[in-house]
Amino acid sequence: xxxxxxxxxxxxxxxxxxxxxxxxxxxxxxxxxxxxxxxxxxxxxxxxxxxxxxxxxxxxxxxxxxxxxxxxxxxxxxxxxxxxxxxxxxxxxxxxxxxxxxxxxxxxxxxxxxxxxxxxxxxxxxxxxxxxxxxxxxxxxxxxxxxxxxxxxxxxxxxxxxxxxxxxxxxxxxxxxxxxxxxxxxxxxxxxxxxxxxxxxxxxxxxxxxxxxxxxxxxxxxxxxxxxxxxxxxxxxxxxxxxxxxxxxxxxxxxxxxxxxxxxxxxxxxx
Amino acid sequence: xxxxxxxxxxxxxxxxxxxxxxxxxxxxxxxxxxxxxxxxxxxxxxxxxxxxxxxxxxxxxxxxxxxxxxxxxxxxxxxxxxxxxxxxxxxxxxxxxxxxxxxxxxxxxxxxxxxxxxxxxxxxxxxxxxxxxxxxxxxxxxxxxxxxxxxxxxxxxxxxxxxxxxxxxxxxxxxxxxxxxxxxxxxxxxxxxxxxxxxxxxxxxxxxxxxxxxxxxxxxxxxxxxxxxxxxxxxxxxxxx
Ligand SMILES: Nc1ncnc2c1ncn2[C@@H]1O[C@H](COP(=O)(O)OP(=O)(O)OP(=O)(O)O)[C@@H](O)[C@H]1O
Ligand SMILES: [Mg+2]
Numbered sequence: 001x002x003x004x005x006x007x008x009x010x011x012x013x014x015x016x017x018x019x020x021x022x023x024x025x026x027x028x029x030x031x032x033x034x035x036x037x038x039x040x041x042x043x044x045x046x047x048x049x050x051x052x053x054x055x056x057x058x059x060x061x062x063x064x065x066x067x068x069x070x071x072x073x074x075x076x077x078x079x080x081x082x083x084x085x086x087x088x089x090x091x092x093x094x095x096x097x098x099x100x101x102x103x104x105x106x107x108x109x110x111x112x113x114x115x116x117x118x119x120x121x122x123x124x125x126x127x128x129x130x131x132x133x134x135x136x137x138x139x140x141x142x143x144x145x146x147x148x149x150x151x152x153x154x155x156x157x158x159x160x161x162x163x164x165x166x167x168x169x170x171x172x173x174x175x176x177x178x179x180x181x182x183x184x185x186x187x188x189x190x191x192x193x194x195x196x197x198x199x200x201x202x203x204x205x206x207x208x209x210x211x212x213x214x215x216x217x218x219x220x221x222x223x224x225x226x227x228x229x230x231x232x233x234x235x236x237x238x239x240x241x242x243x244x245x246x247x248x249x250x251x252x253x254x255x256x257x258x259x260x261x262x263x264x265x266x267x268x269x270x271x
Numbered sequence: 272x273x274x275x276x277x278x279x280x281x282x283x284x285x286x287x288x289x290x291x292x293x294x295x296x297x298x299x300x301x302x303x304x305x306x307x308x309x310x311x312x313x314x315x316x317x318x319x320x321x322x323x324x325x326x327x328x329x330x331x332x333x334x335x336x337x338x339x340x341x342x343x344x345x346x347x348x349x350x351x352x353x354x355x356x357x358x359x360x361x362x363x364x365x366x367x368x369x370x371x372x373x374x375x376x377x378x379x380x381x382x383x384x385x386x387x388x389x390x391x392x393x394x395x396x397x398x399x400x401x402x403x404x405x406x407x408x409x410x411x412x413x414x415x416x417x418x419x420x421x422x423x424x425x426x427x428x429x430x431x432x433x434x435x436x437x438x439x440x441x442x443x444x445x446x447x448x449x450x451x452x453x454x455x456x457x458x459x460x461x462x463x464x465x466x467x468x469x470x471x472x473x474x475x476x477x478x479x480x481x482x483x484x485x486x487x488x489x490x491x492x493x494x495x496x497x498x499x500x501x502x503x504x505x506x507x508x509x510x511x512x
Binding site: 162163164166167168169170171172173182185186188 | 327329344345348350353359367421
């Protein structure tokens with residue numbers, strides 16, 4: 001075992017993520033103003049005590065909109081992760097544990113899907129289904145399955161012939177119990193770090209799609225949608241771009257560092 | 272003599288398929304009587320573990336006779352780090368065989384595990400630990416307990432002490448001998464170390480290249496080895512001492 005060195009990735013990533021989650025969670029329940037309320041006198045107002053993030057060209061409070069946008073971005077990213085990770089976990093676990101022809105076929109299919117950038121594929125799907133929150137979640141979720149399936153499959157390949165698994169078979173433990181109760185707990189750390197990468201990819205993919213105008217609707221703006229909305233006033237009202245962008249960057253940075261910290265910790269304790 | 276617990280006659284086994292199919296065991300015959308300890312010695316790659324896997328039903332590409340007259344024979348592996356689930360506690364690892372055997376009541380499982388601990392020289396405080404928090408010797412005791420707690424009478428031990436240092440080896444061998452008497456077990460004991468085999472086994476089979484070249488009582492083989500390969504093994508082990 002290596003000597004464990006103090007990991008600041010985990011600490012800083014954890015704190016940053018916690019702050020951003022708190023910020024986002026707030027936005028789900030409370031915003032200082034209504035994110036859609038337009039106030040004529042406040043049009044184009046720079047940041048002030050009453051509006052810390054300023055107002056946009058319609059007089060809407062940018063802080064309120066950033067809070068709501070972050071909430072929207074977070075829920076979409078988490079939903080994409082749930083779809084991708086749960087399906088990927090089950091597929092990867094069964095493929096890795098059983099192997100065989102079905103495994104080869106499914107992995108070939110995953111390779112084919114993974115060969116295209118997922119944003120591009122999602123754009124194609126959304127061009128067919130039309131924009132909207134649930135379509136984005138569905139399209140990105142499905143496209144995230146291959147990477148999780150691959151990750152989980154690799155881990156199961158590593159474990160399926162270990163002595164403790166053989167020993168469980170000899171005792172008569174059922175195959176499904178071996179897969180999900182005996183092997184799965186061993187791969188949580190790897191999965192967790194995969195989830196942090198997946199989360200960031202989901203945030204970025206959603207933002208790019210909304211930015212390209214094919215993601216969420218104006219009724220449920222995400223951070224990416226706000227950035228697109230502020231494009232025309234980038235230089236005249238920079239606060240309309242800076243604050244949503246900052247929120248997205250800090251969220252991604254926090255989760256990224258957290259994942260790096262988990263990987264580092266794993267490297268230190270793995271046998 | 273009563274009915275053998277393991278009866279193997281002219282057993283052949285293969286690994287791989289098609290062009291890569293490779294024969295490992297060749298015409299292996301042996302018998303293990305209830306309450307007996309049969310040692311299998313031979314160099315690395317001679318097919319000892321393969322023989323063990325055949326007895327446990329883990330190798331299916333075989334021809335010949337293979338009768339195992341004991342339900343759920345269990346195995347104790349060489350590396351007690353790999354044979355214990357690193358993500359679980361000792362308590363869980365020892366309860367799992369009982370859970371699998373259908374002991375539904377949690378309290379009863381716990382009690383049976385606690386009752387078993389003194390038999391293998393473990394303490395209750397070990398139950399909450401994970402394998403990584405135990406010494407090599409303690410891990411092997413846990414592995415032995417896990418193999419025995421379902422009540423199996425036939426235990427295959429594949430180099431169970433090779434990963435331990437000499438003092439620990441002696442302790443574990445004594446433990447195995449005691450357990451055998453107390454619980455009426457039969458062992459198929461695999462080792463490359465003749466000295467270890469001599470301490471525990473009643474009879475020994477000498478393997479090389481997938482064949483058993485000599486078989487008999489331990490003392491007989493030690494004092495009057497007939498096959499050249501056995502003589503070589505003996506000379507090598509004496510040179511080490
Ligand atoms: N799963 C497998 N697939 C293909 N070949 C195998 C497999 N397991 C073992 N072999 C081969 O079968 C032969 C016998 O292996 P086995 O593990 O039985 O030897 P062993 O006597 O136990 O050796 P050791 O003392 O090193 O454990 C070796 O040549 C080995 O390479
Ligand atoms: Mg072996």
